Each structure stands twice: as structure tokens, then as C-alpha cells.
Amino acid sequence: AQSVAQPEDQVNVAEGNPLTVKCTYSVSGNPYLFWYVQYPNRGLQFLLKYITGDNLVKGSYGFEAEFNKSQTSFHLKKPSALVSDSALYFCAVRDMSYGGSQGNLIFGKGTKLSVKP
Amino acid sequence: KAGVTQTPRYLIKTRGQQVTLSCSPISGHRSVSWYQQTPGQGLQFLFEYFSETQRNKGNFPGRFSGRQFSNSRSEMNVSTLELGDSALYLCASRRLAGPETDTQYFGPGTRLTVL
Secondary structure, three states, rough: OEEOOOOEEEEEEEOOOOOOOEEEOOOOOOOOEEEEEOOOOOEEEEEEEEEEOEEEOOOHHHHHEEEEOOOEEEEEEEEEHHHHOOEEEEEEEOOOOOOOOOOEEEEOOOOOEEEEE | OOEEEEEEOOEOOOOOEEEEEEEOOOOOOOOEEOEEEEEEEEEEEEEEEOOHHHHHHHHOOOOOOEOOOOOOOEEEEEOOOHHHHOOEEEEEOOOOOOOOOOOOOOOOEEEEOOO
């Protein structure tokens, strides 16, 4: 079965410090991996994705993620955190159970990022 | 370009009632998917529609249904509401041709409270 795990319920970072939000996955075949962010009472905003190519993917708002096939990980990173980055972050993998023609995503449980001034 | 829109944003219903939620995708996006978000279960896939046909369905009871119209707008319906149906219902759209067919873009959600 395909799955995504976010091992940390919460990550606390001081403003200006680098941040990492962890994600590991379990899929058969090549994964399509995504990061989304959710602010309170809002929907999900797309940050970045890995489909193929460079293992380091750059996305919106200065975020990047590193795909590591041997460790089956796709950690989200940012060199310098902002207070406004405080939100709920979701890692997701595209469900390839039916050959990939469908587009639905399997999400992790989410990680709450708190950036303190 | 306008994003995914969902109406209404908030709904309060009582047990046993039914409810219909609406979603308008981004212009040019022909696929619409629905997700349920709850504190306990997280984000769970409900179903995906394109070309007015349900293409895939998550593990939800038959009380949850949906449809898609020729203009790609979609509705989902929940009948005989239960307390456990209280959730944020998110709609997402994606292209079916051209670039970015793999990326889903989400609306703001409809917050359903069942009393």
C-alpha cells in the first residue's frame, strides 16, 4: 500500500534559522511527491513537487525540497524561516494504484510549523 | 486567473439532513477532486471527476456522492448526515492536458458542522 509519513507533529524554529519538515514515503514505482501549506481556515496552497529530474526542487516562498530515493524521503527546507511561515504543512504522493490516470493524492498527517521571533 | 472557488464557505446542518456543496475549478481545468479533512483522520480522498464521470473513489459510504457538469463545475452531496461528517471539505482541480497535469490546486474549502 502507498503511504506518506510525517514523523513530527510539530516543528519549532526561531526566525532566521533554517527549517526542515520531514517526509518519508512508500510507493511502488517512481513517486510523484508534493508539498502543500495550509494557513488557518484556508485551503491548501501548492508549494512544490518532484516528478523527475534534479533531486533538489525549488518552490514558492523560498522553500525547497530534497528527494532522496535511497532513504525514500522528501524533506521540505528553507534556509531562513519567517514568522509568516508558521502554518500546517502537508506532504503528499500521487496515488498510482490504478496506473496513474487518476490524480488523487495520499497525504501525510501534517506538521505544524511554528516560527518564533 | 481566478482560483478554485467553493460555496458555501460555512454550513451548519443537523443529523439526518442532506447537504450539497459546490466547486468551480480553475478555468481550463477539467478534473475536480474532493477531499475531506478532519482532525482525527486528516485529509482523505473522496472522489475525482472528469468528463462528467466519476473516475476514482475513496473509501467512503454511499451517502457521499458527487457529480460534474459539462462546464466542469462539480457538486458533492452528503445524505443522512452524521455527527462524524463534520469536516472541512476541500475541492481541487487540475488540467488534463498540457503542462502541470499532475498538480492539484485547492479551493478554500467548505466547513460543514453537523449538530
